[in-house]
Amino acid sequence: MGKIRDIDRSSFEPAYIQLVNILRDQIASGEFRPGQRLPSEAQLCQRYQVSPMTVRRAINILIDRGLVSTAQGRGTFVKPIELSTVVFGLDEFTGIFTKNADTKVRLLEVRIVKSDEEIAKRLAIDVSDRAILIRRLILKENEPTIYHKEYLVYDPTRPIVEGEMEVTALYGLFTGTGETALKRGELAIEVTVLDEKEANLLKAPPMLPAFRLEHIFYDFDDRPASWGTFLCRGDRLRFTTTVGLSVNTDEKDIRI
Amino acid sequence: MGKIRDIDRSSFEPAYIQLVNILRDQIASGEFRPGQRLPSEAQLCQRYQVSPMTVRRAINILIDRGLVSTAQGRGTFVKPIELSTVVFGLDEFTGIFTKNADTKVRLLEVRIVKSDEEIAKRLAIDVSDRAILIRRLILKENEPTIYHKEYLVYDPTRPIVEGEMEVTALYGLFTGTGETALKRGELAIEVTVLDEKEANLLKAPPMLPAFRLEHIFYDFDDRPASWGTFLCRGDRLRFTTTVGLSVNTDEKDIRI
DNA sequence: AAGTGGTCTAGACCACTAT
DNA sequence: TAGTGGTCTAGACCACTTT
Numbered sequence: 001m002g003k004i005r006d007i008d009r010s011s012f013e014p015a016y017i018q019l020v021n022i023l024r025d026q027i028a029s030g031e032f033r034p035g036q037r038l039p040s041e042a043q044l045c046q047r048y049q050v051s052p053m054t055v056r057r058a059i060n061i062l063i064d065r066g067l068v069s070t071a072q073g074r075g076t077f078v079k080p081i082e083l084s085t086v087v088f089g090l091d092e093f094t095g096i097f098t099k100n101a102d103t104k105v106r107l108l109e110v111r112i113v114k115s116d117e118e119i120a121k122r123l124a125i126d127v128s129d130r131a132i133l134i135r136r137l138i139l140k141e142n143e144p145t146i147y148h149k150e151y152l153v154y155d156p157t158r159p160i161v162e163g164e165m166e167v168t169a170l171y172g173l174f175t176g177t178g179e180t181a182l183k184r185g186e187l188a189i190e191v192t193v194l195d196e197k198e199a200n201l202l203k204a205p206p207m208l209p210a211f212r213l214e215h216i217f218y219d220f221d222d223r224p225a226s227w228g229t230f231l232c233r234g235d236r237l238r239f240t241t242t243v244g245l246s247v248n249t250d251e252k253d254i255r256i
Numbered sequence: 257m258g259k260i261r262d263i264d265r266s267s268f269e270p271a272y273i274q275l276v277n278i279l280r281d282q283i284a285s286g287e288f289r290p291g292q293r294l295p296s297e298a299q300l301c302q303r304y305q306v307s308p309m310t311v312r313r314a315i316n317i318l319i320d321r322g323l324v325s326t327a328q329g330r331g332t333f334v335k336p337i338e339l340s341t342v343v344f345g346l347d348e349f350t351g352i353f354t355k356n357a358d359t360k361v362r363l364l365e366v367r368i369v370k371s372d373e374e375i376a377k378r379l380a381i382d383v384s385d386r387a388i389l390i391r392r393l394i395l396k397e398n399e400p401t402i403y404h405k406e407y408l409v410y411d412p413t414r415p416i417v418e419g420e421m422e423v424t425a426l427y428g429l430f431t432g433t434g435e436t437a438l439k440r441g442e443l444a445i446e447v448t449v450l451d452e453k454e455a456n457l458l459k460a461p462p463m464l465p466a467f468r469l470e471h472i473f474y475d476f477d478d479r480p481a482s483w484g485t486f487l488c489r490g491d492r493l494r495f496t497t498t499v500g501l502s503v504n505t506d507e508k509d510i511r512i
Numbered sequence: 513a514a515g516t517g518g519t520c521t522a523g524a525c526c527a528c529t530a531t
Numbered sequence: 532t533a534g535t536g537g538t539c540t541a542g543a544c545c546a547c548t549t550t
Contacts, residue, residue, distance in 0.1 A: 014538060030476040034436035040516060051540045053309065056518075064320070072517045073548035080436045081473075084350040086443060087343040088495075094340040180290035180336045184500030187342060191447045191465040191490035209447040209465050217337075220286040234447035239344075244440030270519060296535060307521045312537075328536045329529035 007048050015050050019058035022048075027067055027078055028245045034080040038068060041076075067245070081244040088239045093213070093232065096140050104142075108135040108201075112154060122216060122227040123153050130154040134228075137201060144202045145236050150228030182225060185217040194231070202233055209234040263304050271306050275314035278304075283323055283334055284501045290336040294324065297332075323501070337500040344495045349469070349488065352396050360398075364391040364457075368410060378472060378483040379409050386410040390484075393457060400458045401492050406484030438481060441473040450487070458489055465490040 005025075007018045026032050039047065044055045059076060062068045066085045070076045097103055113119075113133045120127040131151045138146040190212045199206040213230040261281075263274045282288050295303065300311045315332060318324045322341045326332045353359055369375075369389045376383040387407045394402040446468045455462040469486040 016538080028439065030439075033476075041518095042516080052542085053520090054539065057538095059517090070517060071548085072546065073515080075516060075548095081438055081441060083346060086346045088346075088443075088445060090339060090342045090344075182337055182500070183284065183286075184498060184502060185337060187344075187497050187499065189344060189495040191467055191493075193449065193463070193465050207449070207463065209449050211447055220289075237447075239445040241443050242440060243443065244438070246440060272519080297537095298535080308523085309539090310520065313519095315536090326536060327529085328527065329534080331529095331535060 007050065015048075016054050016057040016061070019044070019048060019050065019055065020061045023058065023062060024065075024067065024245065032078050034078045036078050037074075038076040038078065083243065086241060086243045088241045090239075092237055092239050093211075093230075096138065096145060102141050104139045106137040106139060108137055110134050113151075115151070119151050119227070123151060123224045125153060140236070143236075145233060147198060147201050147231040148228065149231075150226055152226050153224065181219055182217045183220045183222070185215055188214045190214070191234075192231075194233075198231055202231070204233055204235075211237055263306065271304075272310050272313040272317070275300070275304060275306065275311065276317045279314065279318060280321075280323065280501065288334050290334045292334050293330075294332040294334065339499065342497060342499045344497045346495075348493055348495050349467075349486075352394065352401060358397050360395045362393040362395060364393055366390050369407075371407070375407050375483070379407060379480045381409060396492075401489060403454060403457050403487040404484060405487075406482055408482050409480065437475055438473045439476045439478070441471055444470045446470070447490075448487075450489075454487055458487070460489055460491075467493055 005018075005022050007015050007022075009015070011018065023032075023038070032038060038044075041052060041055045041059065044050075044058075045052055048055075059068065059070065063070065066082070067079060068076050069079050111133045112130050114128045115123065115125060115131045117127055119125075119131055120129065123131060125131070132154050134148075134150045134152065136148040136150075137144050138148065192210055192212045193207045194202065194204055194210050196206050198204075198210075199208060202208075211230075211232045211234060213232065215226070215228055215230075216224055217226040219225045261274075261278050263271050263278075265271070267274065279288075279294070288294060294300075297308060297311045297315065300306075300314075301308055304311075315324065315326065319326065322338070323335060324332050325335050367389045368386050370384045371379065371381060371387045373383055375381075375387055376385060379387060381387070388410050390404075390406045390408065392404040392406075393400050394404065448466055448468045449463045450458065450460055450466050452462050454466075455464060458464075467486075467488045467490060469488065471482070471484055471486075472480055473482040475481045
């Protein structure tokens with residue numbers, strides 16, 4: 001059935017990548033079924049005329065991708081698909097910012113506020129300490145799609161304030177080109193329905209279901225720097241992913 | 257500031273893991289800031305008395321984790337955090353099945369139905385071909401939490417039917433121990449609100465926002481075998497994740 | 513004892529970038 | 532030209548599992 005492939009030493013593709021793709025194809029074609037053992041690493045060295053380190057590297061990549069698992073002294077085994085390994089990216093969400101240039105960020109409000117109890121708690125400051133409130137509307141093809149509300153710690157000595165004030169500051173976060181003052185973030189996704197005010201801003205019917213993406217970002221001193229939420233119309237967003245051997249990779253093979 | 261660590265050759269932890277943790281800590285502490293260059297691989301070999309392959313392996317892990325990026329001929333650089341790299345696991349969702357043993361699956365209905373247009377389309381069969389409808393209610397601590405509705409291709413020659421009919425068949429999918437006849441799956445997450453019937457089943461108020469997790473699973477011949485949706489009360493589910501250097505890993509270090 | 517995965521070495525050679 | 536990352540070798544030694 002599947003024609004036997006060798007590793008092409010003249011290819012621009014590294015040997016370990018070629019080996020990953022060969023093994024992946026053998027799993028995808030059903031030649032190696034879930035639960036079955038792969039040839040031992042020594043056998044793969046022999047068969048494909050590569051060194052143990054090269055085989056090992058290929059196997060490690062297959063482990064990373066959840067296709068196989070190894071057991072010392074026993075062998076390498078094909079894994080059945082498993083829902084608990086599934087991950088969803090924010091591609092569909094961040095794509096709104098980056099894909100087309102047809103995305104506009106409209107600054108609705110920038111204001112200094114006295115923090116209430118919740119703001120103080122999230123930003124680890126004292127109640128009635130000052131914070132900066134920023135409200136933005138993100139438009140996709142001139143249609144309001146995401147409403148963003150964010151509180152920033154007000155501290156002139158901390159550089160993040162300057163950067164975040166700009167309307168385009170969001171862009172860096174999404175593309176990884178901008179903000180370097182943030183060390184880490186915590187994110188959560190919930191479902192909600194739009195209240196009247198939110199629906200108004202998003203030109204949507206009230207009670208429309210929506211995604212709520214909450215975020216807290218911390219600086220390198222582990223102090224909260226920003227707390228806020230993105231509110232995204234549920235009818236304009238849908239997160240998708242695959243588990244197991246996605247059919248797309250059959251053509252393109254994996255990238256380095 | 258940060259005390260200088262060496263690699264402990266007597267440790268049970270491999271050298272490359274120790275090196276990953278050392279570099280990770282240096283990034284987390286701000287010793288290496290986003291945009292800055294790390295010491296060259298040759299320097300790291302010298303400094304930590306390990307071979308180039310070991311350094312390379314550590315760097316590759318840091319790349320995987322999104323902490324650094326490399327540029328041939330230029331060096332290795334600390335990456336700023338980036339929202340487009342964020343991934344959400346289904347841990348909070350699958351945890352309902354696996355965490356406690358206090359989860360029950362109640363089979364509401366198993367019935368053979370003639371497929372309508374939508375079912376036929378999803379399962380790649382002809383309209384009015386037979387399909388198996390399974391409806392389940394998943395209870396967490398005796399509270400109905402998830403409603404699952406699934407259509408299976410009806411084909412006695414295909415083994416999946418047998419396996420899926422069992423009430424506990426879901427368990428394997430979540431833990432990766434069970435079904436070996438499935439090659440891949442496509443998943444999507446949407447928001448919705450419960451209609452009256454769904455609310456009734458979940459003992460929830462109608463119009464409650466909810467997550468809708470749709471799935472199609474394919475067999476090794478790339479034919480759809482199952483199409484269905486999980487409906488999960490929005491007030492009982494919240495997906496969380498982190499970006500950048502999560503504070504938890506500081507204590508535990510990374511696993512192998 | 514034999515076979516398996518897991519780590520590690522001390523180099524080699526290549527491609528690319530900066531100077 | 533010198534420095535950087537990237538791949539690869541041909542072994543070695545170890546820990547573990549199976550027979």
